[in-house]
Amino acid sequence: MVEMKESNSERQPKNGRFASIHSPYATANIRILGILVILVVIFSIIAPGFISFISLQSILVSTALFLLLALGETLVIISGGIDLSIGSMLALSGMVSGVMMSHYYHTGSGVGIAVLGLGIALATGLLGGILNGIVIANLRLNPLIVTLGTMGIFEGVAELISNGLPVSNFPPSLFSLGNGGFGLPWLLWFTIAAVLFYGLLLAKTRFGRYIYAYGASKDAVVRAGVNTKRHTTWLYGLAGLAAGLAGYLSTAHFETASPVAGSQYLLIAVAAAVIGGTTLQGGEGTIWGTVIGALIISVLENGFVIVGMASFWQLVAVGVMVIVAVYFNEIQRRSRLAAVGRRQRQ
Amino acid sequence: MDSGEVFRMESVTKSYGGIRALDNISVTFGEGLTAIIGDNGAGKSTFMKILSGVTIPDHGTFLLHGHPIHITSPVEARKLGIESLYQDLALADTLNVYANMFLGRELVKRIVGLPFLDERHMAQLASETLDQVRINIPSVHTMVRNLSGGQRQAVALARAIHFKASVLLLDEPTAALGPKETDSFNRIIMNLVDEGKTVIMVTHNIPQMMEMASRVVVMRAGTIVAEMSPKDTTQEEIMAFMVGSYKTVKSPQNFQKGGD
Ligand SMILES: Nc1ncnc2c1ncn2[C@@H]1O[C@H](COP(=O)(O)OP(=O)(O)O)[C@@H](O)[C@H]1O
Ligand SMILES: [Mg+2]
Numbered sequence: 001m002v003e004m005k006e007s008n009s010e011r012q013p014k015n016g017r018f019a020s021i022h023s024p025y026a027t028a029n030i031r032i033l034g035i036l037v038i039l040v041v042i043f044s045i046i047a048p049g050f051i052s053f054i055s056l057q058s059i060l061v062s063t064a065l066f067l068l069l070a071l072g073e074t075l076v077i078i079s080g081g082i083d084l085s086i087g088s089m090l091a092l093s094g095m096v097s098g099v100m101m102s103h104y105y106h107t108g109s110g111v112g113i114a115v116l117g118l119g120i121a122l123a124t125g126l127l128g129g130i131l132n133g134i135v136i137a138n139l140r141l142n143p144l145i146v147t148l149g150t151m152g153i154f155e156g157v158a159e160l161i162s163n164g165l166p167v168s169n170f171p172p173s174l175f176s177l178g179n180g181g182f183g184l185p186w187l188l189w190f191t192i193a194a195v196l197f198y199g200l201l202l203a204k205t206r207f208g209r210y211i212y213a214y215g216a217s218k219d220a221v222v223r224a225g226v227n228t229k230r231h232t233t234w235l236y237g238l239a240g241l242a243a244g245l246a247g248y249l250s251t252a253h254f255e256t257a258s259p260v261a262g263s264q265y266l267l268i269a270v271a272a273a274v275i276g277g278t279t280l281q282g283g284e285g286t287i288w289g290t291v292i293g294a295l296i297i298s299v300l301e302n303g304f305v306i307v308g309m310a311s312f313w314q315l316v317a318v319g320v321m322v323i324v325a326v327y328f329n330e331i332q333r334r335s336r337l338a339a340v341g342r343r344q345r346q
Numbered sequence: 347m348d349s350g351e352v353f354r355m356e357s358v359t360k361s362y363g364g365i366r367a368l369d370n371i372s373v374t375f376g377e378g379l380t381a382i383i384g385d386n387g388a389g390k391s392t393f394m395k396i397l398s399g400v401t402i403p404d405h406g407t408f409l410l411h412g413h414p415i416h417i418t419s420p421v422e423a424r425k426l427g428i429e430s431l432y433q434d435l436a437l438a439d440t441l442n443v444y445a446n447m448f449l450g451r452e453l454v455k456r457i458v459g460l461p462f463l464d465e466r467h468m469a470q471l472a473s474e475t476l477d478q479v480r481i482n483i484p485s486v487h488t489m490v491r492n493l494s495g496g497q498r499q500a501v502a503l504a505r506a507i508h509f510k511a512s513v514l515l516l517d518e519p520t521a522a523l524g525p526k527e528t529d530s531f532n533r534i535i536m537n538l539v540d541e542g543k544t545v546i547m548v549t550h551n552i553p554q555m556m557e558m559a560s561r562v563v564v565m566r567a568g569t570i571v572a573e574m575s576p577k578d579t580t581q582e583e584i585m586a587f588m589v590g591s592y593k594t595v596k597s598p599q600n601f602q603k604g605g606d
Contacts, residue, residue, distance in 0.1 A: 022442075022465075022469075022487045024440075024442070024489055200462075204462045204463055205461065206452050206454065206461070206463065209441070209445060209449075209452060209463065212440055212441055212445075213438035213445075215440070216439045216440040217436055217437065217438045219432075219436040220437055220449060221438070221449070221450075222420075223398075223400060223420050223430075223432070223436055224420070224449040224450025224451075225419060225420050225421030225424070225450045226450055283438070283440035336492065339492075340491070340492065340493075340494065
């Protein structure tokens with residue numbers, strides 16, 4: 001209630017407004033972290049080799065590519081949108097940069113060309129994402145439909161520039177980047193940097209705050225004076241940028257650029273976000289949740305393989321987890337509405 | 347309580363397709379509470395949206411303290427000290443209290459040259475404002491969706507107070523509130539009026555406005571059909587102006603075009 005407080009308001013201790021943990025996602029994130037830990041414990045009991053350094057590292061590496069997609073997807077879903085094109089964007093960026101690198105590379109280690117390839121992949125991803133954003137923001141079209149369209153367009157263009165064939169003949173420095181490391185595999189360093197970048201952007205900046213606000217109430221953001229067209233454009237641009245990085249790293253890791261690379265990643269990227277607590281109605285979610293969600297998916301995949309179960313069980317398990325996550329979210333939403341309704345009537 | 351002109355608009359017109367939502371309106375507001383009363387579709391919300399910069403009129407000029415101003419966007423309006431509360435409680439549900447209060451005007455601190463949100467500072471200032479106006483909200487870290495309608499409206503009000511609005515626009519602010527919450531809300535409004543703010547409130551509660559308002563403006567079909575002090579009128583007369591059974595225009599200062 002909006003009550004006038006009594007002059008000596010003991011009912012409300014002053015420090016009540018400064019509880020120690022403020023994030024509304026703390027408990028949810030601890031809960032899914034618990035699920036991850038339990039899964040790891042179960043698999044290491046069933047298969048003692050599971051917990052080895054090599055095994056953990058291979059889990060992390062197999063997480064990296066779709067986690068990159070999931071980072072951008074998390075931002076987009078929190079804003080109340082969706083981006084179906086990031087899988088094809090991975091393929092397109094990998095392909096554009098792959099074609100350039102294989103065209104210009106002749107001899108030597110080709111460090112310069114590998115760096116140029118990174119720039120081209122990032123630029124391709126960013127531009128493609130910005131294109132999504134411009135169409136969604138300016139024509140005010142449903143992101144689901146727009147990115148369904150560009151999903152086809154990006155893959156089509158990737159096929160066109162490669163005649164539908166995979167591209168290779170890359171500088172050796174690209175391979176060392178894709179499979180070598182410095183303490184950790186390079187792939188993980190890139191992914192960690194991206195996680196930090198997207199995590200800080202979402203949680204600690206105005207841009208991130210408007211992502212949440214836009215997902216919760218478009219009107220509130222418009223009335224707050226935020227340039228929503230520019231914000232939406234950059235938002236989808238950033239989703240594309242992450243896909244561009246994933247495309248480059250995919251090319252480096254698999255030592256080939258394929259026009260159909262990444263097509264299997266879209267669904268698990270969305271699944272990682274949803275399992276991690278991002279809700280499809282928008283306004284809620286965290287990058288940390290998505291990271292844990294992605295790790296859960298990878299642990300299931302690798303765990304099932306180590307235990308000797310057919311890997312399609314992983315698909316089943318991920319599917320079940322997505323539905324359970326959505327179900328829990330819905331239960332919470334209903335009980336919250338009921339609670340607010342009760343208080344309103346008092 | 348009227349003490350001179352604070353805010354004046356002249357010849358304001360707004361059409362939506364064939365509908366004249368506002369038809370050549372001129373009106374002056376002084377300090378104190380002005381109630382805007384009118385039937386559904388009279389153009390009250392359109393009027394308020396124009397004042398708050400959400401809607402751009404087809405024609406019209408505005409003067410704040412005698413100076414011409416251009417309200418081209420909500421940001422512009424707020425820079426001029428004009429703050430709004432909306433009929434539909436436009437808050438971001440999944441953000442907490444202070445994030446909503448500072449939405450669009452976040453405080454940042456520089457860390458290695460980059461602007462990061464200054465959460466602690468915002469939380470502290472929000473908390474102080476809530477204390478100052480004696481609005482009871484459990485924590486500024488509470489997500490707004492866990493608040494009642496009255497608390498949510500109080501958050502929007504606290505935002506206006508924190509940013510030192512001199513003109514407050516309220517479009518049916520208590521429409522979604524229970525009687526107790528409405529009372530508390532109105533008390534806060536009256537405190538603001540006592541502090542010398544200009545408050546413009548759209549409402550259907552005529553009896554309440556007879557007590558609270560220093561002036562009543564009655565709108566019908568996109569025009570102002572009456573402006574008067576509650577002392578000089580009755581609820582029946584206001585009703586009659588609302589539904590159009592009075593054909594004349596009652597206005598102490600201005601002469602408007604009459605009803606249809
Ligand atoms: N965005 C809009 N588009 C088209 N017509 C509108 C719009 N906003 C208001 N109107 C029309 O303008 C008239 C006045 O509406 P409004 O200002 O909302 O009235 P009130 O708030 O007094 O009920 C109504 O006929 C309404 O249908
Ligand atoms: Mg209205």
